[in-house]
Amino acid sequence: MLAAKADPLSLINGRVAAGRFLDRGSGRRALGASRGQIRLQFLTESVVLSTLGGLAGTAFGVLSAPAYAAFHHRPVFVPLPALAAGPSATALIGALADVHPSVRASRLHGPLPHPVG
Numbered sequence: 001m002l003a004a005k006a007d008p009l010s011l012i013n014g015r016v017a018a019g020r021f022l023d024r025g026s027g028r029r030a031l032g033a034s035r036g037q038i039r040l041q042f043l044t045e046s047v048v049l050s051t052l053g054g055l056a057g058t059a060f061g062v063l064s065a066p067a068y069a070a071f072h073h074r075p076v077f078v079p080l081p082a083l084a085a086g087p088s089a090t091a092l093i094g095a096l097a098d099v100h101p102s103v104r105a106s107r108l109h110g111p112l113p114h115p116v117g
Contacts, residue, residue: 035106042102043095050094054087061086 033041062078069076 038106039102042105043098046094046098046102047091050097051087051091054090057090058083058086 062083065078066076
């Protein structure tokens, strides 16, 4: 249960940090992208990456369930709703975690210079 609570928090912290890095070096505004396009790009990236992570985690769980069940001499049981819940929950968390960084990045007026060194 602790891991389920800690994982979304680490994702949110990671996206905020990544948003700070990306909004300084992306230059999307300088290339003519509108604020809405920048927000959509950031949110799409977050949802796609989060969903891929959810799919990978679900696949790992489904593939490791037979080994776990065999070790404990139990039948294999994977609830079907769990197959959709994992990727769906990670997509939702990814979208929610990236709202603030995407809005922040869309408000910049161009790329900022990188520090030398």
